[in-house]
Amino acid sequence: MSTIDEILAAGRYTDRRGRRWEHIVETDSWAAPAPDDDGDPWKHIEWRHSEKMRLLIERDQHRGECRGLWDCADHPVPRVAVIESDYGSFAPNSRVYDQHSTHSDAMNAARALAVGP
Incomplete structure (x- = not known):
């Protein structure tokens, strides 16, 4: 698994739900397709600033190792x-x-x- 800094530097990330995020340099934001009712994955675009993307990646990667809210000492959110x-x-x-x-x-x-x- 890549570190968050490596992912941000590469400018591409595929989350656990299969969405492909790409960095847009001009706006320093990240975009991912959000499928709508007719299945067209590019009809709607989600935008996230790089700092929000960092948190999204951290949370997304943590889901695979989390033992649950009570037993997890490394949970990345309050x-x-x-x-x-x-x-x-x-x-x-x-x-x-x-x-x-x-x-x-x-x-x-x-x-x-x-x-x-």
Whole structure:
């Protein structure tokens, strides 16, 4: 498996769903066909900035090795879990969590971790 930096440098990536992403140099974005109802794969194009593409590749590659949200210490996205009678929000790539009394508070904390300050 190639590293994310190697994939970004090559300018091509095929994700786990079989979509072929290609880098468009002029706009520093990535495009992939999104099949629509009649099966024409080029009718709609998805666009992603390079930094979002980096995250997409990281998440896509992680799916093959993930043991599940609870057992995965290397999960690349924030997550929420029930811990005894409370809820915990976990930062990406961490088993350390912040404790919350409501699911809503834990989800808000995980959302804040996902989008940054």
